[in-house]
Amino acid sequence: MAFDxxxxxxxxxNALLFEGVTRFSESTWTPNTDVFLEEGELVxxxxxxxxxxxxxxxxxxGTKLLFSGKRSIRKQNARRKFILMEISSGNFRxxxxxxxxxxxxxxxxxxxxxxxxxxxxxxxxxxxDLPLQS
Numbered sequence: 068m069a070f071d072x073x074x075x076x077x078x079x080x081n082a083l084l085f086e087g088v089t090r091f092s093e094s095t096w097t098p099n100t101d102v103f104l105e106e107g108e109l110v111x112x113x114x115x116x117x118x119x120x121x122x123x124x125x126x127x128x129g130t131k132l133l134f135s136g137k138r139s140i141r142k143q144n145a146r147r148k149f150i151l152m153e154i155s156s157g158n159f160r161x162x163x164x165x166x167x168x169x170x171x172x173x174x175x176x177x178x179x180x181x182x183x184x185x186x187x188x189x190x191x192x193x194x195x196d197l198p199l200q201s
Contacts, residue, residue, distance in 0.1 A: 096155035098134075102163065109169045109187040116181030117154070123183060127171045132185070135160040 099114040115123060115136060123136040138156045143149065165171055165187065174187045 095157050096138075096159050097161050098136075098159060100161075100163075105186075107189060109165065109189075111163060111185045111187070113183040113185075114181065115183055118181070120178050123178070125176070125183070125185065127174075130165045130167055130171070132163045132165060132171060133160075134162070 101110075101112045103110050111132070113134065115138075117138055118136055122138070124134070126133040135158070137158045138154075140156045141149075141152070141154075168189055169187045170190045171187055174185050176183065176185045178184075
C-alpha cells in the first residue's frame with residue numbers, strides 16, 4: 068500500500084502504515100504514535116506525556132527504531148482512591164520498521180511538551196553511487 072493510499076482516519080496501532088513500515092508492541096501499554104511524511108522526511112511523533120527525557124530510549128538497529136521507556140506506576144494510598152484510571156503506566160517497548168529509503172542514522176529528534184518527534188531524512192542518492200576510477 069502506498070502512503071497516499073492510507074486512509075486519513077485513525078489506524079489501529081498494529082496496522083500496516085505504508086510499504087516497509089510496521090509497528091508492534093511488546094509491553095502492557097504503547098504510547099500513541101503518528102508516522103507521516105513532511106517535506107520529504109519521514110516523521111515519527113510519540114505521545115509520552117508525564118515522562119522525562121531520561122525515562123525514554125530510542126535505538127537504531129539497522130532499519131528499525133526501538134523505543135522503550137517507563138511511566139511511573141500510580142498506586143492507591145490512604146489519601147488517594149481512584150474513581151477513574153485511564154492514564155497508562157509501567158514499562159513500554161515497541162519497534163517501528165523503517166523503509167530502506169530513509170536513513171535513521173541521520174535522524175534528528177526533539178522532545179517538547181510530552182511529544183517525542185523524530186525526523187528521518189531520505190537516504191542520500193550520492194551514498195549509493197560507487198566512484199569509478201580509470
